[in-house]
Amino acid sequence: MISVKGLSKTFHTLSGPVHALKNVTFSVKAGEVLGIYGPSGAGKTTLLRCLALLESPDSGEIRLDGKNVLSVSGEQLRQVRMKIGVVFQGYNLLFSRNALGNVMLPLEIQGFDKHKARNRASTALDMVGLSHRKDFMPSLLSGGEKQRVAIARALVTQPEVLILDEPTSALDKRTAESILELVQGLNRSTGITVLVVTHQTDLVGAICSRHISINHGALAAPGCNDVYQGTFHEQALPAAPIWERQ
Template identity: 80%
Template sequence: MFQKGGGVPVISVRGLSKTFHTSQGPVHALDNVTFSVKSGEVLGIYGPSGAGKTTLLRCLALLETPDSGEILFKGTNVLEVSGEDLRRLRMKIGVVFQGYNLLFSRTALRNVMLPLEIQGYHKQAAAELASTALDMVGLSHRKGFMPTHLSGGEKQRVAIARALVTQPEVLILDEPTSALDKRTAESILELIQGINQSTGITVLIVTHQTELVGAICNRHIYINNGVLSELGCSPDRTLLAAPTVGESVSC
């Protein structure tokens, strides 16, 4: 279903900047951000609320256009792509948003089918692929349930399955455990780690939870006030506890 990566950069971000103009003045959400993501790794992007994490996520997911800089996906500058080529690129990046974003009028299976239906898949083919994705996240026995009858952890699994059903090369998760209890959060982290190890998919986790970064990520970078610093390999409890913008440790 997926192709395993070889440790080369799948995403390269160069000089990314984004400013929002508000009634209180300009807000520099991203300030000359530069980093790369290796194929097959689990990268944690963490920092406090309002640090610029969500803006960075939206840029990486091709949902927000930066003011300047480049985002290279396997060597292609995605900011220069449009139309059908952009649509195909978006299919290579699966996103799990904070809050699940499930449609409550659809069953778990039909929620996962939605991206395929948008692409024009036949209903039966979409259902088969969606069933496979739900099985991957351990939720095939709940595919006929409506979101209102699913627990928080089960909703997160459905959201992950929906992001995986298009067979993306990169999976981006926004605060994947922030709304879950400790036991459920641990099971979701084990799931993400297992999917990464079995498929080789590249994973980016955006979070404010340093313990999450230390538990699952191969490498982590810290962002605050729009400024990003690559800190090094995880787990590194010292750096995670007291990150310093501008400090860098190679992995």
């Protein structure tokens, strides 16, 4: 479903070039939960930002459903962006909007009318178990609840892929596990493809059907992404349709 080939990205800084991604090649199957492991500074967030089309790589190719997404623009780019939901590290919620308002935002940006945006946002908050917190401002939410709002906001465009950057790093173990359980439940019930970036491999590994490892901008070992691990690898991938579209 996603195919990444020869992806490279160098940042030019005052202290010299930083090779954040070096010739990264891997693919992701529809419906799987792929872990992207690596220590701090490995290039994980840069990879995620490239996949989410928020950063342009210097070279390489990213294909989504066979289409080279790095060459699209305009309306096509808008369509591709809708297919990818991102949960950023640190939630990135707007503190001036309540939970519902935060979740509505991507749809407002896409030009949806308010009524439809509100209904969809409300459904997304139900999906993450936060229907009782719709009117709450972020400052009144716990860390786990903020993470759920961020996940709902990523889901509101009904994406095919959900990408999460270090979703558990700011949470205590029990809350982290409940977030991972939620992500796994969403994967199983909707068939959404999940990419989860983490350095907490023990914790997050429990929901990954497969992983790749990245260090110093490069995949750690050729073939490492063929190694299946975790406890759920024998389960059949959920069947299409990916979403019950409204």
